[in-house]
Amino acid sequence: MSRNGLLQRLARTAVLFLIAVSPAARAVLTIEIVGTGTTQFPIAIVPFRAEAGLPQPITPVVAADLARSGLFRMVDAGGINPPPHEPQEVNYATWRARGAEALVIGAISPLSDGRYEVRFRLMDVAKQAQLAGFAYTASAAQLRLTAHKIADVIYEKLTGDPGVFSTRITYVVKRGGRYELQVADADGHGAQTVLASEEPIISPAWSPDGRQLAYVSFEHRKPVVYVQSLVTGERRAVANFPGSNSAPAWSPDGRRLAVVLTKDGGSQIYLLDLEGGGVTRLTYSSAIDTEPNFSPDGRHVLFTSDRGGSPQIYRVPVTGGQPERITFEGSYNVTPRHSPDGRSFAFIQRNGARFNVAVQDLATRQVQVLTDGAVDESPSFAPNGRMILYATEAGRRGILSAVSSDGRVKQRLTAEAGDVREPAWGPLMK
């Protein structure tokens, strides 16, 4: 990617951050890493020149991002005097001796308009060559996001997958009788309340461009589907038919929502045209059909149905037709969510009295159970497919956790107070 392209991306995201959300009600989610990958890439990160004076130092955020992924091992970067900040200052033998395979160096320069230039380089220790290098111009408020962007570049260069550290998550916090729909950075920082209500809020879903959320609010004493802009805060009821309206899922092109309506009797899946407002019925059963989820290519919808006697996962072409049953193990399989590559899906499987996150390969039908909590719910893939965010319980409180899609890395995100539930991981910001 060109430097300009990246800067534009950064600038646009930053604008979104500033306008999108009110500064009210901040809650910090802290993340605890429970497990790690089997092979970890050794990387050394040297504190950037002039970083100590910043309102938000860069390298600690980069290091925390990479460590949290479970795929990196931080190599001690201390005790070198003077520390290297430019390529010609690097003594590769030192870093080889410390076992680092990659090295991150950089520098901060204050600009006359009060902003900062943040330069960083990712060096290959063995080849003694630069793998990546970017410069960013950021205000004080954008420094944390800049650090996440740097971590994204490093992650992508070294793993081949896009980094997701600069993405955002949404979830619902319940405190007493108050419900708050919040949006936070993927590391839990900078949580902002985008909707507060005395009535329940469930099923938030990100639009593919990350600028809108669809969700179900009970503010009118019944479930109604809303779409809210994170840029302007404007919201509108998009499905408010007689009966219940719920389970919104975006089509990959962002033009349609799959929703569950009961207006014709029973919970059935409909496609809602967001521009024209028309609805087309997608499923026809006398059973429960719910929790629709589009395949990334937009051609299929996975959903939960108990048409066979117990809740199982089915797949139907988006053009309609006969649904095909997809899950066969166990008596309770719900909440299907396609992986970003469309090859597998995460879902919730009941095992005895437990409800756990599992992944099933769509081609081989092989199932892997990834979690072991008592009540795990609402799985949501990171946009690079490497982690799955989900809701679980600890000490009778709802908390968020994440597990790598191979089950090896586990993280726990805890809020200061309240029940946290209904997480959804936002898309990569283009």
Place this chain on the structure above:
Amino acid sequence: MRRLLISSALLVALAGCAAAPTKEQEGAAVEDRKPDVTVDRPPVKPAEKEKPAVAKPLADKPLAVNPLKDPANILSKRSIYFDFDSNLVKDEYKPIVTAHAQYLRQNPAARMRIEGHADERGSREYNLALGQRRADAVKQMMQLLGAQASQIETVSFGEEKPRCTQHEESCWWQNRRGDIVYQGE
């Protein structure tokens, strides 16, 4: 639009015959958490203070008690409970459903909402659908007993409005229910 008109007409009708607030049956108090819908006790005990008033001329308005709110009337019972993963209306709740169906039949302008609920186990959206199915089952029975489909809207709160919040069956059965709420209440 038509529904809105009907509902405001009903609101006026119900307001006309609404008695002083009395303590509601347990079943009707469910979702009312906001201060403005908290049920107040009457400031004085009517039974004692009413006696000297016998000599007074009768008020214009009849002192009829709203049958929907009268604790002695079966219509004040508003909750139908269900077994796990079931939407079958059990025999013990059929008299309640029958009484409300009859009320709807006798009061064609009356509108009600049946709110379905589920216990906390399983996915929120699937539980929302289970609650809906329970509400629909009650509606279907009322229709068979002569109520008009247009008088009843069924919605679901899923597991979001538990009446009891312990994580065990002694609690869960109270959350698998359908609640009857008349429009204007």
